[in-house]
Amino acid sequence: EAGVTQFPSHSVIEKGQTVTLRCDPISGHDNLYWYRRVMGKEIKFLLHFVKESKQDESGMPNNRFLAERTGGTYSTLKVQPAELEDSGVYFCASSHLRGGTGQETQYFGPGTRLLVL
Amino acid sequence: AQKVTQAQTEISVVEKEDVTLDCVYETRDTTYYLFWYKQPPSGELVFLIRRNSFDEQNEISGRYSWNFQKSTSSFNFTITASQVVDSAVYFCALSEWANNLFFGTGTRLTVIP
Numbered sequence: 001e002a003g004v005t006q007f008p009s010h011s012v013i014e015k016g017q018t019v020t021l022r023c024d025p026i027s028g029h030d031n032l033y034w035y036r037r038v039m040g041k042e043i044k045f046l047l048h049f050v051k052e053s054k055q056d057e058s059g060m061p062n063n064r065f066l067a068e069r070t071g072g073t074y075s076t077l078k079v080q081p082a083e084l085e086d087s088g089v090y091f092c093a094s095s096h097l098r099g100g101t102g103q104e105t106q107y108f109g110p111g112t113r114l115l116v117l
Numbered sequence: 118a119q120k121v122t123q124a125q126t127e128i129s130v131v132e133k134e135d136v137t138l139d140c141v142y143e144t145r146d147t148t149y150y151l152f153w154y155k156q157p158p159s160g161e162l163v164f165l166i167r168r169n170s171f172d173e174q175n176e177i178s179g180r181y182s183w184n185f186q187k188s189t190s191s192f193n194f195t196i197t198a199s200q201v202v203d204s205a206v207y208f209c210a211l212s213e214w215a216n217n218l219f220f221g222t223g224t225r226l227t228v229i230p
Contacts, residue, residue: 108162
């Protein structure tokens with residue numbers, strides 16, 4: 001079974017540009033999560049999809065970030081316009097059980113390393 | 118508020134030594150889950166273990182063991198007879214009712230051959 005995949009693995013852009021990150025969850029996983037790790041700090045939750053619906057987007061830092069999950073399969077996270085503080089590693093995770101119980105195990109992708117210059 | 122503290126930023130041990138990675142958590146929920154993930158140099162987060170708040174039994178898996186103590190809000194991870202392949206960043210995490218994970222800042226373990 002294929003794991004969570006993320007594309008690109010690395011992205012270097014200039015301040016003010018737009019970047020779109022993609023995540024393909026494990027097949028059949030309804031839950032999809034985005035997290036971010038800024039250098040030296042903890043990994044922080046951004047948002048949670050259940051199928052195509054946003055269940056919780058309380059971690060999104062501001063309106064320059066837009067996440068979508070059309071059709072409940074893969075997800076994209078767009079940053080527009082990018083700022084220097086957006087640099088970090090963006091992780092995607094997916095899980096099988098429906099949300100609300102905290103039981104499921106989240107399986108993570110390899111992350112996208114974003115550097116904004 | 119939820120919080121996970123991994124006080125050890127970096128640890129170095131010589132191969133075959135035992136090492137314990139500490140994790141202390143804070144939560145107001147009575148039902149919660151604790152996790153450990155490993156991040157090898159390749160970058161992905163690899164799931165190691167999940168425990169729920171009602172099960173305080175210690176767990177052993179090969180050279181790995183976990184000690185969950187609610188009285189001290191700790192979920193420590195011990196690697197016995199460490200190997201070079203154990204070198205990685207290890208993250209402890211907590212989830213409550215909302216499913217999203219709260220992570221500690223990670224502990225970088227270096228095993229010296």
